[in-house]
Amino acid sequence: MLEKEVINFEKTAIVGIVTQNQSEEKLNEYLDELEFLTFTAGGEVIKRFSQKMERPNPKTFVGTGKIDEINLFVKENKISTVIFDDELTPSQQKNISRIIDCKILDRTNLILDIFAQRAETSYARTQVELAQCIYLLPRLSGLWTHLERQKGGIGMRGPGETEIETDRRIVRDRISLLKEKIKTIDKQMSIQRSNRGAMVRVALVGYTNVGKSTLMNAIGKSEVFVENKLFATLDTTVRKVVIKNLPFLLSDTVGFIRKLPTQLVDSFKSTLDEVREADLLLHVVDISHPDFEDHIESVNQILQEIKSNDKPTIMVFNKIDAYKHLTIDDDDLITERTRKHWTLDEWKQTWMSNVGHDKALFISATQKENFEEFREMVYEAVRQIHITRFPYNNFLYPDYKDAIEKEEE
Structure with a gap:
């Protein structure tokens, strides 16, 4: 029974860096926690990657040599997800996705996913969806990288940008709607607390x-x-x-x-x-x-x-x-x-x-x-x-x- 559960887990690799502000010992503690988070979300960590750097690479978080090493491991071991220990910027996430052909998540994304799995009530689901929308909004352009790969810009830039702007408007509207919904529930809960x-x-x-x-x-x-x-x-x-x-x-x-x-x-x-x-x-x-x-x-x-x-x-x-x-x-x-x-x-x-x-x-x-x-x-x-x-x-x-x-x- 236990073997079946392990087989169903997503094969995952996790990545972290040692910096001036984060020692190797501290990184190992964070990666231990990230591995437990991954297990909670339904993943099995196959490999850990780490690198010593002064600061994260603004383009790919880790260095080019390390990103190539991760990419090779992903291909050879059929890894479905790579999770980074720190929050990636939208541009980092987009650049890494161009190199590594699998799901690219960061710590924030992983925690949001666990919250989404665990949310049982309507209120909890609303709270989680709001957090997910706020996280997603600046990262929407990464969903349209297929348009950038097509050469010859005639007729391509307009539709692409229109799609992105449409999505952004939809997400912004959703965020406003969820905030209003949460405000209403907050008032109800505040009344309940005052009635105690x-x-x-x-x-x-x-x-x-x-x-x-x-x-x-x-x-x-x-x-x-x-x-x-x-x-x-x-x-x-x-x-x-x-x-x-x-x-x-x-x-x-x-x-x-x-x-x-x-x-x-x-x-x-x-x-x-x-x-x-x-x-x-x-x-x-x-x-x-x-x-x-x-x-x-x-x-x-x-x-x-x-x-x-x-x-x-x-x-x-x-x-x-x-x-x-x-x-x-x-x-x-x-x-x-x-x-x-x-x-x-x-x-x-x-x-x-x-x-x-x-x-x-x-x-x-x-x-x-x-x-x-x-x-x-x-x-x-x-x-x-x-x-x-x-x-x-x-x-x-x-x-x-x-x-x-x-x-x-």
Whole structure:
């Protein structure tokens, strides 16, 4: 059964470059992630290509020798898709397509494709289509390269340009239509959020595939889709959760990723509004991932972009059951002990034990390890927000009861 699935995967090659701003180690991390993205989209990476350059080649991203090497490999191995780790300019994409006769994608295009596959609701599909149209608009001329290959310009330039302009007008009109549709849905969702009343809102945020949906299922007893792939969840799920005598709203949001396309940040504005309007953030981290510190930085950067980085936050280091560290013999004087060899206890003694105004704890959402400690910490944080917001009535104020009754209806 597994062999059949592998055979159906598209044969793919991925390409990245080492620059002054991106070391070889960092490139390998990005290519690992790009390979996982490719697998999520339905591809199988056969080969990785990399090149050291000061900056990307403005014409073909990589050098002419490397592009010829990629082209030869594509022909000999019947590769159907070549994916570049960074976003290609329209001219780069057009030039590469002239040389390599297969699908040419970049990281942004790949992420948009995964989002398109994962979009289940009408709203998510609208958001993804808007992002795709914004990405496609400057690249439409590449679809008409067959006209440029025909010699003798009489009668050819006019029709070609007319076709391109017609397509551009169609796409622009579609973008306007989708933006209006999203505005209407945004208003509806804004009204829904305002109708939630006085209940405290808690949002799960974090890098993609860190276990937010698993945690949502464990706390909220809901059935949110879970899969070991990137961007398994696109639609925001909101559930009422009760810990002890204290109910609050918990939302599971779309996962973040490094080099997240700006088109997606714009089109998924309403999804991110759940984060903006939250009273408390649970920043979930996959501590078993070797690059989890970079993931934290990427999430914090996006939170800063949407002006939500100053909210009360609990750092939830998940997947401690999957965390494995390399053990080094005390007598081994050759191998240098680095952060990759630290135990969980050693990690807890670092910045994790004191992250400024934040709090941190270590759990396993699947195994329910340290779950009581987690529930207690969330309970105390939500309770403090209640006391601050309603200092006189505490948990017995009428507005709060009305909000609960509304939510239950």
